[in-house]
Amino acid sequence: MNWIIQSPLDMHLHVRQGDMLQAVLPATTGLFAGAVIMPNLVPPVTDLDMLIAYRDDIMRHTTDPSFQPYMTLFFRDYSAAELEAARPHIIGVKLYPEGVTTNSEHGVRDALAYDKVLDAMQALDIPLLVHGETHGFVMDREREYMSVYDSLARRFPRLCIVMEHISTRDALPLLDRHENLFATVTVHHLLLTLDDLAGGLLQPHLFCKPILKTPADREALQAAVLSGHPKLMFGSDSAPHPVDKKESCGCAAGLFTAPVAIALLAEFFHRHQATDLLQGFLSDHARRIYRLNPPAKKVRIEQTPWRVPERYGTVRPYRAGETVPWKASVSAP
């Protein structure tokens, strides 16, 4: 069995900088037609010059011309003029509440206190991408943030708002309540629960933010994705860290899933007799929501055992060294 996905997109990706960028980027550019590049560098990407320099850096390491990085600015008190100047270069602005994840120290305390910025983004039709977590109890953080999404969506009804990497069932009803709310879903929140992280021995390589949730949350996400929900897009949140930052006292949050994401999604959709819905989740929904016209790229998905490499530079990918039953590869045009 095999089939073709046209121009798969990763709508939430961390590629870092320097040696790390070089080591991890090919895993994405080799299989995806485009990816939304997150701006939580050190320091964060908070002006157009930095953004263009970062994009150029990514392009320099991209050997594949059929790959488009969709750049994002790190949310701050931008002026309307700054946003207008940035607009042709960005797909959106990414909002982090202060301190909720890797390199988010410069995030905002209260999203709703930035009316002017949000007004300008709405007027300029610039999407708002949000890491939606409070500072509450770790298993409740995303659920607690739903009221913020609700307020944002109501107060800025023409602002396109993307709930990034949703992991709790409470996020799903909001998609139906607000026309302007959308969401990305990772492969790990679709497949794993807190049991995988901490139910047996503790598995630091499965530690991420938002934290893996309950079986009921995972089931709700699975059902929504398998219903072909048109407001759900794939976003890997692939977030590489060197092995020594994962297997240590104080392990950084993130799974490096970019190399295996398509293969694992293929397995998941095939198991649920839903292979026809993968094109939408992996590409078409995002194209429609963001009005994108990504580079043409045919990715062949085959039921062929494939061994996941042990390392990409200093990074251990999800399922490292394991053989997975499906393989994704670029098909000749």
Next chain:
Amino acid sequence: MNWIIQSPLDMHLHVRQGDMLQAVLPATTGLFAGAVIMPNLVPPVTDLDMLIAYRDDIMRHTTDPSFQPYMTLFFRDYSAAELEAARPHIIGVKLYPEGVTTNSEHGVRDALAYDKVLDAMQALDIPLLVHGETHGFVMDREREYMSVYDSLARRFPRLCIVMEHISTRDALPLLDRHENLFATVTVHHLLLTLDDLAGGLLQPHLFCKPILKTPADREALQAAVLSGHPKLMFGSDSAPHPVDKKESCGCAAGLFTAPVAIALLAEFFHRHQATDLLQGFLSDHARRIYRLNPPAKKVRIEQTPWRVPERYGTVRPYRAGETVPWKASVSAP
């Protein structure tokens, strides 16, 4: 400020074997008058010869004559004759559901299927100590086990049953429902939540079974302990592992709290104006419940900064290298 605790007892302790035993035992024997020694060795302590050999091994490494190890057998299908022979040497039998924690591979699938053993234990007045967790979702395992405790307590009304290291608020109402149910509480479940393990960076040294729970669970445990609840006993569940088994891919469960437990309990009880209740929690409740007469040992608790050692052999203790505000030490008799 300082005060004296008479003969503190640790009613749930792992001291392991060999070099590890040698490295960790002094932290307990130096401050406690006695401790309940858990039998989950490799292989588990499942007959009287092994138990006596293990006790002798512990005594050989105990330089302090005012320390009493209270030995336990690992639950299996013992005959009444075996239990009768073991009775003078044990404080109870420890039941592990299969595979729920370190070295529990030989545990039982269904506690209630062992009527004969439980009948014999009841007849012989041998307490049953239980690691009460199901194989469900990690945050629900203890709560789901409550129905087993309920059945055990009803079907064996004269069997003394100890719910070990309770971590969820659901355990507390059972203490009032059944005269024959008791519980131990660790210092880490009293002070920490899942946020400490996984709310910021992942902290493998705080990974344990049962897993750290919610703020509501912690508050309920704190309130019960601070009420002087007579059925709650201190049991550290101090469970040392070498540093390389903690800071790795697949981290073993357990905190090594033995060296700091009394100091941290003193801080906690003092902060809550309940210093007068510490004697009960640390000794008197256990003495009454188990009808013990431990060696005389006066432990002085002083408000004196004390730096926790970085290592005990290959083991990193809880709060390693930190200075804590209270210090416990043996007082001249």
